[in-house]
Amino acid sequence: MDAIEMTYCNAFLAGVFRDGKWGAREVRSHGRHIARFGQSGMRHQHCCVNNMPRTFMDIAQLGATREAEGGALRVNLYSPFTSSFDDVSVTLTGDFPVVDKVTAMVEAKTPQTVKFRVPTWSKCTVFRRLPDGKEAIANPTNGWHVVQVPAGVTAIRVAFDMTPRLEDSDRLPSDYKRDYRFGRWRVGRDSDALFRTTPAARLFRGPLLLAKAKVVGDDDADILRADLNKGGWKVTLKPFLNDRVMGAWEATFTRGTEVYRTNVCDFPSAGDSLLPDGANAFSIFF
Numbered sequence: 001m002d003a004i005e006m007t008y009c010n011a012f013l014a015g016v017f018r019d020g021k022w023g024a025r026e027v028r029s030h031g032r033h034i035a036r037f038g039q040s041g042m043r044h045q046h047c048c049v050n051n052m053p054r055t056f057m058d059i060a061q062l063g064a065t066r067e068a069e070g071g072a073l074r075v076n077l078y079s080p081f082t083s084s085f086d087d088v089s090v091t092l093t094g095d096f097p098v099v100d101k102v103t104a105m106v107e108a109k110t111p112q113t114v115k116f117r118v119p120t121w122s123k124c125t126v127f128r129r130l131p132d133g134k135e136a137i138a139n140p141t142n143g144w145h146v147v148q149v150p151a152g153v154t155a156i157r158v159a160f161d162m163t164p165r166l167e168d169s170d171r172l173p174s175d176y177k178r179d180y181r182f183g184r185w186r187v188g189r190d191s192d193a194l195f196r197t198t199p200a201a202r203l204f205r206g207p208l209l210l211a212k213a214k215v216v217g218d219d220d221a222d223i224l225r226a227d228l229n230k231g232g233w234k235v236t237l238k239p240f241l242n243d244r245v246m247g248a249w250e251a252t253f254t255r256g257t258e259v260y261r262t263n264v265c266d267f268p269s270a271g272d273s274l275l276p277d278g279a280n281a282f283s284i285f286f
Helices: 002-014 047-062 176-187 220-224
Strands: 064-066 073-075 081-084 088-093 101-108 112-117 125-129 135-138 144-149 152-160 165-167 202-205 208-213 234-239 248-255 258-266
Touching: 002 047, 002 208, 073 088, 101 112, 125 144, 135 144, 144 152, 208 220
Parallel strands: 073 112
Antiparallel strands: 064 073, 081 088, 088 101, 101 152, 112 144, 125 135, 125 152, 165 202, 202 208, 208 258, 234 248, 248 258
């Protein structure tokens, strides 16, 4: 579920246009996305576009599941959803994964065992019955937080640790030589700066991969800069409002007396290909 959540929140959503008409194609990590409309002469169907609703349905079905008929209810994912079974339903509300708190409303006809997934990216996850019930703390090694729910409606607040994580790397994100040759052929030989040639760090907040991007005010020099890898930097995030992205933060990196600041946003918003040509330049590398 951790892998499904991170893949959905980042790689998949980064490939979906805001109007939902195109996606799951040419998802890059640096530079700008490339859309291949009408590939193979397909005028009315395309595998990439058709795979979008399939994935949305898969995620919807995975929000909550039963272990077996009459068994425990598992809350697997925390994006907003409603899932109903014969004797119990659960509704998740909250602007996850941008916010660090969600509320689960469990409506049961009979007493139920409900298991909440504890994400590995959250060092501690706090579960509290509303309005003033008992608090419980679970850590990732437990895997699941188990709650006994009586008949009726029970509200449970879930709070995550979304401390930003700057993750160093020893490798390029993929086969550099193959991708470099392919990319130069596809987007032109004047685009060398769009291809990574050295490893770089990446920045996460909860399950979200963050990126520098023009859509949050970064310039080309900031976007292409990637010199923080293995530098012992610490990072803090301060949110700010930007109606063109899901989430936006000012990132402050410190190392001793050195300070570097740049704006970041969620990776899916950074690479939205519906933005004007050139305005969707971005990079997940730091």
